[in-house]
Amino acid sequence: MAKIKHNHFMDTIDEVIGHAKAQGVVHLYAEGPSLNGRQLSIDGKKLLHFGTTGYLGLEQDPRLKQAAIDAIEHFGTQFPLSKTYISHPLYAELEEALTSMYQNPIIITKNSTLGHMAVIPSAVRDEDAIILDHQVHWSVQQATQMLKLRGVPVEMIRHNHMGMLEDRIKKLRGKHKQIWYMADGIYSMYGDAAPIADLKKLCQLYPQLHIYYDDVHGMSWKGPHGTGFIKDAYQDLPEQVLLFGTLSKTFGASGAFLVCPNQDLHRRIKNFGGPLTFSAQLEPSAVAAAVASAKIHLSTEIYDLQKELMEKIIYFNQLLLMTDLPLIEDNNTPVFYIGTGMPDTGYRFVKRLMDEGFFVNLGLYPAVPVKNTGVRITISRHNKKADMQDLLAAMVYHYPKALEETGTTREQVMMQFKKGVKKEVLSNKPVQDLYLTHETSIEAIDKELWNRYMGHNCFDWEGLRFLEGVFKEAKDDIHCWGFHYFVVKDTENTPIVMTFFTSAIMKDDMLATEAVSRKIEELRKAAPRYLTSKVMSMGSLFTEGSQCYVDYEHARWKVALETLLKTVEALNRDAQIRTTMLRDFLAVDDTLKQFFHDKGFIKMDLPVSSKIPHIDWIDSASYVATLSKRSRQHFKKDIAAYTSKFEIAIQGDLSSKELVYAYELYKQVKDRNYGLNTFSYPFELFESMNRHPLWEFLVLRLVDGEYLQTKPMAGIMFCYKNEVRRVYVPSLIGMDYAYSKTYQTYRQLLYQTILRATALKYKSIDFGVTASFEKRKVGARNDKIVAYLQAEDNYTMELIQSM
Incomplete structure (x- = not known):
């Protein structure tokens, strides 16, 4: 399979830090002709300094200064x-x-x-x-x-x-x-100890x-x-x-x-x-x-300095005890961490404190998980007790304001840091003028309503009923998915947000590099569930495309999305799911990027999505005429030259022998594709395709009698017919790798898929992900798409990165 562009850990960090910089809370410059440890100036404003790591204040000791000068x-x-x-x-x-x-x-x-x-x-x-x-x-x-x-x-x-x-x-x-x-x-962040x-x-x-x-x-x-x-x-x-x-x-x-x-x-x-x-x-x-x-x-002076600092640490702890600020780690170190949960709340809290005259540090990803953002306050000998009193007063006033501005509660923050909160406190409150419907079967959703807003790819109403039939009650837990459908409407019954999620066991290295996934697969031979976890994912592992409808013209679209995310978070909590993935958004959508980041999600690149958005030809000749000069040369050399080598068949069903062999060909492709490392689909999926009227099989057989005596096909495309949007969806592929290079089987399958969609008079083709370079050569458009990921901690991501 073609290479996939994978995420680089540093790219993700760059996104997060860049966003924090734009908010004016990191990469700042102190100003002025001198520093004294207690105060510093930023943008012309004097701030009390509660961000130093010079806890004893020795950097301002005149003996050290004079020694350096001498x-x-x-x-x-x-x-x-x-x-x-x-x-x-x-x-x-x-x-x-x-x-x-x-x-x-x-x-x-x-x-x-x-x-x-x-x-x-x-x-x-x-x-x-x-x-x-x-x-x-x-x-x-x-x-x-x-x-x-x-x-x-x-x-x-x-x-x-x-x-x-x-x-x-x-x-x-x-x-x-x-x-x-x-x-x-x-x-350094929470102040906790080994x-x-x-x-x-x-x-x-x-x-x-x-x-x-x-x-x-x-x-x-x-x-x-x-x-x-x-x-x-x-x-x-x-x-x-x-x-x-x-x-x-x-x-x-x-x-x-x-x-x-x-x-x-x-x-x-x-x-x-x-x-x-x-x-x-x-x-x-x-x-x-x-x-x-x-x-x-x-000298003995060090003990006097230590005692003086410890008195201030104890005093600050006593002040904190008189508040309900969420101190994440109770200790006697100079480091104090006040949790804000989501980055947006952290940005606002830090900015409010800076406006009030206090400099503190923002703790953010990757130093802490994204949803464990908070404010790190450090105490030094430079800080006076009156300074600490003023800081606490400002925090007590501005913390609830920052929470209110971002639609967050203190209880939600404590839950994100796993600080015991009674379950009833966490129940979602009704949102004024918005109504959220949550169903666990597509049959509970009005078919016409769903198809009008969400009838894309193979997740139109009928397609999802098909997927539920395969995955909802699967025998093996790795194929057993929970389905969740959400509709958020306003008082006039107009949908603002509509989407579906599936909860499923996924491989944590799904988007890792091929080399890393190969290494992990070796470890899975002894421990099949190594580095796997249950994920709540927008869409499903089988579907691809625009899996979330948002009415951006509606004045309440952000509130509607927030309502959805809080409901998903509550479901995760009940099911003990540690990771949420929001999938298949266009990479160029900066509005959503900022919105999701503020809500504690980090952006991850996904494999490029390929499609032919408009079929505006009537036959093979008119199709070829639409290709660029270079692509026409590719077509002549690598596709047309081999078409006569194959017998092409469109089959609504396969014989038992053919179906078993088709599954073997699918496995040949799947087992080579470590670039997108997922579990193989069960044979039951293909049996269900074989019985379903909206699925058909594009089969390539070599025109070689000796070959056909031993092998029923050289390649196969498993295709879904979306009658709602008139979209042809080649969802899966199978190939005999013993012949694929010799006869350019993959390229022939792409071409025959285009001809089949043309013959059916469909409007477009969704080619899906992987092999985007090959798909572009046959006229497909490639879209860069992203996911937004929220995990309880960074452990798994950093473990994979360390490999």
């Missing part, structure tokens, strides 16, 4: 040479100070990202394996990617899920020397287990001499633990460092750790500031 005066702005050869004069003092703090060997790196790239490939051997916490920092995850080229397996578990971790350890321990689990000490006690127990049970901690958000404000959350939890670091810390953020300077209790490993990394060898070293000013900070950390 270093520039004495040593220049940089020391342009690799540390492998020689380090500038201040490095030794910093290394000695950090070693004193941690009582273990250390290695200083330019920053955390380069540090992980240096350390991880050096520490992890080819005979080892890696397990990533789903929420471990991006820089750690990226550093592990290069190890795949060396054959090191890299797996991923759900965040802080110790049961999954132990299962992975058991699976890997017989094949690998060391198993590395990589996690953050304190996670389960240290559980990890210590696992290390005792499984000596092969080694832990790699990124503790950049636990630094300085916690631990003896500010050595961080992890060092505080362990006291003495065992040799099977590697700890990464930062000289930026709370430390107040720049750079990062590794604490490595294993002397041999320390030597190996320092001798040749990629970026350690080939990257520039830290500037003298940064090292001097770090030395000044280390002196504070090694």
Whole structure:
């Protein structure tokens, strides 16, 4: 089959961040001649700063500033040479100070990202394996990617899920020397922590287990001499633990460092750790500031600073307790996360706080799932108690306003974050002047009404009744679909929104690259349900095209769509469905893109959809005349030259032998198409086609008597006749691959489909997805279409991306 253009994870991120930028909440620039830590200016407005990660405020300490100034005066702005050869004069003092703090060997790196790239490939051997916490920092995850080229397996578990971790350890321990689990000490969005006690127990049970901690958000404000959350939890670091810390953020300077209790490993990394060898070293000013900070950390003053910050953290927690703001993680860290649920609510809440004079961070995809958007507030020593009081007052006032503006309730937000909410609170309220009908069979929907607005492709009224007959009560659960039909009308009984959804088990890699799907299919040989999940999808896995009618001229169309989405969300909740997919919208529709993104959906490219929208010819000759010069050459060389090789038959039904063989040919095509990886349809579908008057079979038989004695056909197109819109729908295809290239079977099937639709005097042909290049050569129009996806978390998407 032809190649499919697949989504790139970075394209999705670009869409989300670009939208947030357009809302004026990210990629901002601070202004003014100076900064003081407590305030900053944006667009000419002074804001109280509640977004720093310099929790102790050391970046404004005059001792660090003066040290940096003096270093520039004495040593220049940089020391342009690799540390492998020689380090500038201040490095030794910093290394000695950090070693004193941690009582273990250390290695200083330019920053955390380069540090992980240096350390991880050096520490992890080819005979080892890696397990990533789903929420471990991006820089750690990226550093592990290069190890795949060396054959090191890299797996991923759900965040802080110790049961999954132990299962992975058991699976890997017989094949690998060391198993590395990589996690953050304190996670940057919610402020939650790694389960240290559980990890210590696992290390005792499984000596092969080694832990790699990124503790950049636990630094300085916690631990003896500010050595961080992890060092505080362990006291003495065992040799099977590697700890990464930062000289930026709370430390107040720049750079990062590794604490490595294993002397041999320390030597190996320092001798040749990629970026350690080939990257520039830290500037003298940064090292001097770090030395000044280390002196504070090694003194008793650090405990006074920690105490002062902790008092403010406790005070802010007390203020929050007096509100009903949805604090997602209750902890004693400087990081607080107030959930807003949908991005639109987050944008509005952040903008309202900025207008009121407060700068906070927006937590959004991919740092958090799209529907777990929220506001991250960080507390530092710069913040005064009066500032915190004012912020809380502003949040208490503006949070419900932001919810109201986006049609969201606090209970819905809590449900999205899985914070216990009574089910009755979540019931949908009637929407004024709108009426939503939800049915589970097409027979409950007026046939004329459905066909007038939704009678496309093979999901007209009769087509859906056919699909219900096959999939509604299927024996195998992977073929058993739930059907849901929705009509939203106004008081005058006029439809505003009309669509249908199916709930079905799908492969999570359906739109992944062919290479990834092949790898996953190998794993499914042992575990057939691996990376599959139940999805509530607009349309169905069988249908394609405009599967949602929206009256954009109606003043209430957005409210009608919101009503639909809330109803679908409630159904998902009851059925414990984790993913919703809204499908087959034109990629150029920016209005819907913004609407769905604001409601917590991310855009995903789908395979191109091909169709001949107007059949304006009467026979083969007039058809060929409509083709471009290049396509006519293609037709002459690759289609007309082989037409005489085939006998073409249009059959309303097939014999039992023919039907079995037709299914085998369908499977030959399906089993080669990893570009759109779905479950194969059951044989019962084809039996139902064979009995249904609106289905017919376009059969190609080679004009070769010897061939026909052993094989009843070389190719077949399974075609639906949409009598409502007069659309011919070649839904599925089967081919004998032993002959397909020799006789150009696929191209011949496309051509004969066009001739059949012409003979029936149909108005158009819906060719569907895949092989769009071949379809364009026979005159089809290719439309870029997209889906909008909403999942409970990013785990599955990131796991597939990591493959």
